[in-house]
Amino acid sequence: xxxxxxxxxxxxxxxxxxxxxxxxxxxxxxxxxxxxxxxxxxxxxxxxxxxxxxxxxxxxxxxxxxxxxxxxxxxxxxxxxxxxxxxxxxxxxxxxxxxxxxxxxxxxxxxxxxxxxxxxxxxxxxxxxxxxxxxxxxxxxxxxxxxxxxxxxxxxxxxxxxxxxxxxxxxxxxxxxxxxxxxxxxxxxxxxxxxxxxxxxxxxxxxxxxxxxxxxxxxxxxxxxxxxxxxxxxxxxxxxxxxxxxxxxxxxxxxxxxxxxxxxxxxxxxxxxxxxxxxxxxxxxxxxxxxxxxxxxxxxxxxxxxxxxxxxxxxxxxxxxxxxxxxxxxxxxxxxxxxxxxxxxxxxxxxxxxxxxxxxxxxxxxxxxxxxxxxxxxxxxxxxxxxxxxxxxxxxxxxxxxxxxxxxxxxxxxxxxxxxxxxxxxxxxxxxxxxxxxxxxxxxxxxxxxxxxxxxxxxxxxxxxxxxxxxxxxxxxxxxxxxxxxxxxxxxxxxxxxxxxxxxxxxxxxxxxxxxxxxxxxxxxxxxxxxxxxxxxxxxxxxxxxxxxxxxxxxxxxxxxxxxxxxxxxxxxxxxxxxxxxxxxxxxxxxxxxxxxxxxxxxxxxxxxxxxxxxxxxxxxxxxxxxxxxxxxxxxxxxxxxxxxxxxxxxxxxxxxxxxxxxxxxxxxxxxxxxxxxxxxxxxxxxxxxxxxxxxxxxxxxxxxxxxxxx
Numbered sequence: 077x078x079x080x081x082x083x084x085x086x087x088x089x090x091x092x093x094x095x096x097x098x099x100x101x102x103x104x105x106x107x108x109x110x111x112x113x114x115x116x117x118x119x120x121x122x123x124x125x126x127x128x129x130x131x132x133x134x135x136x137x138x139x140x141x142x143x144x145x146x147x148x149x150x151x152x153x154x155x156x157x158x159x160x161x162x163x164x165x166x167x168x169x170x171x172x173x174x175x176x177x178x179x180x181x182x183x184x185x186x187x188x189x190x191x192x193x194x195x196x197x198x199x200x201x202x203x204x205x206x207x208x209x210x211x212x213x214x215x216x217x218x219x220x221x222x223x224x225x226x227x228x229x230x231x232x233x234x235x236x237x238x239x240x241x242x243x244x245x246x247x248x249x250x251x252x253x254x255x256x257x258x259x260x261x262x263x264x265x266x267x268x269x270x271x272x273x274x275x276x277x278x279x280x281x282x283x284x285x286x287x288x289x290x291x292x293x294x295x296x297x298x299x300x301x302x303x304x305x306x307x308x309x310x311x312x313x314x315x316x317x318x319x320x321x322x323x324x325x326x327x328x329x330x331x332x333x334x335x336x337x338x339x340x341x342x343x344x345x346x347x348x349x350x351x352x353x354x355x356x357x358x359x360x361x362x363x364x365x366x367x368x369x370x371x372x373x374x375x376x377x378x379x380x381x382x383x384x385x386x387x388x389x390x391x392x393x394x395x396x397x398x399x400x401x402x403x404x405x406x407x408x409x410x411x412x413x414x415x416x417x418x419x420x421x422x423x424x425x426x427x428x429x430x431x432x433x434x435x436x437x438x439x440x441x442x443x444x445x446x447x448x449x450x451x452x453x454x455x456x457x458x459x460x461x462x463x464x465x466x467x468x469x470x471x472x473x474x475x476x477x478x479x480x481x482x483x484x485x486x487x488x489x490x491x492x493x494x495x496x497x498x499x500x501x502x503x504x505x506x507x508x509x510x511x512x513x514x515x516x517x518x519x520x521x522x523x524x525x526x527x528x529x530x531x532x533x534x535x536x537x538x539x540x541x542x543x544x545x546x547x548x549x550x551x552x553x554x555x556x557x558x559x560x561x562x563x564x565x566x567x568x569x570x571x572x573x574x575x576x577x578x579x580x581x582x583x584x585x586x587x588x589x590x591x592x593x594x595x596x597x598x599x600x601x602x603x604x605x606x607x608x609x610x611x612x613x614x615x616x617x618x619x620x621x622x623x624x625x626x627x628x629x630x631x632x633x634x635x636x637x638x639x640x641x642x643x644x645x646x647x648x649x650x651x652x653x654x655x656x657x658x659x660x661x662x663x664x665x666x667x668x669x670x671x672x673x674x675x676x677x678x679x680x681x682x683x684x685x686x687x688x689x690x691x692x693x694x695x696x697x698x699x700x701x702x703x704x705x706x707x708x709x710x711x712x713x714x715x716x717x718x719x720x721x722x723x724x725x726x727x728x729x730x731x732x733x734x735x736x737x738x739x740x741x742x743x744x745x746x747x748x749x750x751x752x753x754x755x756x757x758x759x760x761x762x763x764x765x766x767x768x769x770x771x772x773x774x775x776x777x778x779x780x781x782x783x784x785x786x787x
Contacts, residue, residue, distance in 0.1 A: 102779040104291075106131055108772045111758060112735035112743030115288040115767055121185070122192040124291020125305050126779050129196025132285055133207075136302055136737040140197060141212045143281055143303030147222025148172050152366070153359035154211035160360060164368045167356040168377050169229055169397055171222050178400035179218040186403055190217040192779070193305045199780050223304045224402045227281045231428035232327040236379060236392040239329040242460045254691060254712075255318035255433045256492035256531055256549070257441040259485060264542040268435040268720040271550055272298075272309040272318030275693045277710045278732065284308055284714045286731060288760060296410050297727060297762050299714040306406045309716060311725050315418045315436045316718040317409065322495050323429030323447040324480060325515040327394035330375050330464025334382045334389045342373050342389070343465045349373070375464055391464055395425075395448035395474060402426040415440045415484065422446055423477035431493040437720045443491055445481035445498060449516060450474060458515050480516060481507055490535040494691075496528035503536050526556040526689050543719065547728065550717050551755040552691040553674045558594035560625065561610060565589055565640075568633035576637055585644050585654055596690055598659025598672040598753070605654055607678055609643040610688070614680025622685035650704050662696055664708045664732050664753055669745040671753040673708060692755055708732060717757060728757035 104118040104127035112135075116127035132140060145151045149166030151159035166172070179187070194217045201208050201215070213219070254273040260266045276282035284299035298310015309319055333343040340351040352372040357365045371378040375391050382389035401424055408421035415436045422432055422444060429447035450471040456462045462469050481498050483491070488502040497519040498507035509517045533556075534549050535541070541549075569577060569586055577583045588602035596603055613619060613636055621628055628636065647654040651661065659672025675694030679687040689695075693711035698704070712732070719726040732752045735743040751758055761767040 104130075104777050104779060106775045106777065107767060108774075109761055109767065109770045110772045111747060112741070112772065113286050113288065113760075114735075115761070116291065117764075118289075118291040120292040121294040122188045122291075123779060124289045124294055124296075125189045125193040126196040126199075127291075127777065128287060128289055128300070128305050129193040129198075130200045130777060131196075131287060132300075132302065133197045133200035135735055135743075136285065137197075137201065137204075137207050138209045139283070139737060140303040141209055143223045143226075143301070144213050144215075144219055145211070146281060147175075147226040147303075148213065148219060150213065150359065153361060156361045157363065157366070160358060160366055160368075163358050164356065165229075165233065166222075166226060167358065167368070168370050169225075169233075171225055171229070172219070174398075174400050175222045175225070176218055178221070183404065186407060187217065189305060189407070190220045190403070193217075194220060195780055196777075199777070220304055221400070221403045223281065223301055224306050224406070225400070227301060228402065228426075228428035229396060231321070231323075231430075232394040232396045233392070235325065235327040235429070236329055236394065239327070239458075239460055240379065240390060252495050252527075252689075252693070253318075253320035254492075254494045254527055254531065254550075254693070255320045255431065256494075256535060257318075257433050257435050257443075257490065258535065258541050258546070259441055259489040260439040262489035262535075262539050262541055264540045264545075265719070265721070266439075267722075268437075268439050268441050269541060269546050270316050270318055270433065270435040270441070270718045270720070271546070271716075272316075272433075272718075273550065273691075273693075273712050273715045274309065274319065275695075275711045276713055278708075278713055282713075286714070286729060286735065288762060290764075294410060297725075297760055298716055306403065307410060309714065311716075311718050311727060312410055312412070313437075313725070314413050315409075315415060315434060316716075316720065316725065316727075317418065317432060317434040318716075319427070320431045320433075320493055320495050321429070322431045322493065323445050323518065324449040324475075325458060325518045326396065326429050326447040326449055327392065328450070328452075328458055329379070329461040330373075330391040330393060330469065331461040332373065332375075332378075332389045332391055332464040333387055334384070335387055336384060340371060340382060344374075345465075345467050351378075373464075390461055393450075393471075395450060396428065399426055399448060414438055415442045418442075419444065419477065419482075425449070425474070425477060431495075433491070433493060435718065435720050437722055437725065439720065439722075440485055441491070442484045443482060443493065443501070444477060445517075446477070447480070448474060449480065452515060475516065481512055483507060488536075489539075492528065492531040492535060494525065494527035494531055496524045500524045500528055500532070502532060525683075526687065527691055527693070530554060530556045530691055546717060546719075547757060549691065550715065550757070553596040553676070553755070554690065555594050555596060555676065555688050557686075557688055558592070560622065561606070562590055562592070562594075564622065564628055564633075564636070567627060568636050571630060572634040573637050576641065581654070582641060582644065585640065588655060595674075596658060596676040597674040598657065598662070600658050601655040603658040603676075604656050604661060605640075605643055605647060607676065607688075608647065609640050610686055611678060611680040612639040612643055614682075614686040617681070619681045619685040623682060624684070659753075661704060662694070662706045662708070663702075664694070664748050665745060666733060667739045667744070669739075669749070670702075670705070670707065671745075671749050673753045674755060675711065677711060715757065716760075725762060727760045727762060729760055730757045 104123045107115040114131035118124040149163040252275040258269040289296040295312045341348040376393040379392040380390045405424040405426040412418040425448040435441045592602040644654040663670040664673040675692040677689040677695040695710040696706035696708045699707040715730040717728045
């Protein structure tokens, strides 16, 4: 009996040990498609995070560490004093401090997710020590959320700066994008269609990472923040989403009364309170550490030095300075099963001020002008500093998502928000400013623009959008203002250009512009002349008469023709001829690999009359290393077009460069050469059967133990 009992106990122990051994042998598979994009397959979300971290490290390990340094506020330590102000802002916003603190209460499944992502990055780094940059930081899971927060803080901090300028109307920010959605009722295939096309600078945190993840119940297809498992835009198995800049007023500036007594104090409701002060020693490469002070009140940090002569200081206030739930919101978004669950997820309002558009496989589409929006007392102009010495201006809480501008399934069957007012999202938009508080509707710089006008023009005219038409809208390069400028040229020639038209070269140039179809394609030969002529006109002429469809006067007409002659001469001098093809001088590329590209964005003079940006938006500037060549550096950069069939989502993507950050990789500029420069999109092969036909390589990883953090 004793023998049998011992045998039974030993058998149980052996079985338990075997089960532990089997459980410890976790794997994740990374398939690379023919564009080098990783498709990650794992049994659990944590396994998928491990594979995603490993894949990101394979492609862009240096960028991961740059992102981490950005979030931690230590860029100056590695790259010098030009990053000192950026580092100071991260310290002032307590980015690392809040990440450490919030890590302690992060739900266990999210900790596991971040830990495994970090472990994947570390595993690749251990296997390839030569790939680790000399500016690398220690990889710790709690640091990962600093990246997302660093990205979103740009928007509320920008609003604070606007308010400091006493409510001066904000100029159009650098972050612009396209988004539109079509209901099944206006789709040829009876499916919802959604586009996300961010127009960001092609550097730093904005250069996102493309990947597909299938891991347990977690499925993600789109673009991720580099150095993070957060998917900014894309779709899961059921829901997709798109983001563009624009949203409610989320941040304020308070004007404070301050004094030294003997330390700095501020007045509040007739009482003097002590400021919280600290000093940040910021390491700077090549020089002694910079010592930067920081001063805080209960309303927020001082964003200007205190003026002790006037007894005044200004404090920046925003919910984002305290919020730390972005990681959790992202995960809820990625796990949502329909637009209503997605709406509840973004109701956390952890994303920065954004137009969020979304759709699902049920055929529903939705929109929210989202942001963490304080409930403000009436009677104050919240676009400029308000008195901070009284609780009368204190916020009364935060608006729920239901208070914000939003709509589901608009009767028009389509909508777009390419950084424009909700009132202009569709013909006869039901989203009227009078139905919302001013600071919730919050339209300033973003009333309308050529992209919004063109998108509505195309969507409203098409009541049965096909797959091919959706792609064509996404890649459209029509200049919305071309008809007006061609008409002005025609009128100018008729009124004041008879003598100049005797010159054959000038006459041919005029005829070429007038015959041009208005599209900025790489092969067109009148477009370079047209662009540089318009830029000259904006610099040297008063174009205000053209605003709203008006016309130039006789003197201005003659001047415009003189400027056209100057432009012809300059192009001949620089390129040997005036009819140089657009793509001969406008390029997409990097590190010596450059290719012709269409699309345009330029402005000179009043934007209402002389601002052109095509839907396929390509902003370029002359490269000092390539005189006479204009290399794209901003614009369409992480495009994803989604079709929501009932049995699954089909999606297409396009990026301007390639998957890898290694100049020696075949995937460094392959997408730029074969797709972006030709305005073509690639399938994402979201379905595994489709992927199997297009796999370039497969790697199976044994998952190492994930690091944990006690921070």
